[in-house]
Amino acid sequence: MSFEALSEKIIHLEKRLLDPKIRKSAEELDKLLADEFIEYCTSGHVCNKQEVLDSLPDNEEVEIIPSNFIVRSLAQDVVLLNFETFNTSSGVTLRRSSIWKIINGTWQLFFHQGTKAKS
Structure with a gap:
């Protein structure tokens, strides 16, 4: 796979994670997040895959x-x-x-961090 094609694939996967429908689906998130997934949240909290799956938003439709x-x-x-x-x-x-x-032949999110930008 060319670097350009790989870049497009990774960006597509990341955009799926931002889709409100995917963010509410434990089944879809389970596929996209690695079992060893860790996130450094903007709040300072560190969470793992299970915590993400346990705290799915209800009806939040944030763009x-x-x-x-x-x-x-x-x-x-x-x-x-x-x-x-x-x-x-x-x-x-x-x-x-x-x-x-790539884990077992599939691209999965292994680590994520979000930091507030200065205004």
Whole structure:
């Protein structure tokens, strides 16, 4: 797979995670998140995959607009994705980093961190 095709795939997967329908689906999130998944949340809390699956939003339909994607290959089976998001309901911009890794032949999110951008 070319780097351009890989970049498009990783960006597509990340955008799926921002889709409100996917964010509410334990089944879909279970496929996208690695079992070893860790997230450093903007609150400072560190959560794992099970905590994410246990705390799915109910009917929240927040629009999160992603932009400024930068994909970097860290190894043959590991990719770093940096990007920004804008939350239309809170007006908050986050700078985000995601590490995607091939696990059992499938790209899964291994690590994520979101940090509030200075206004």
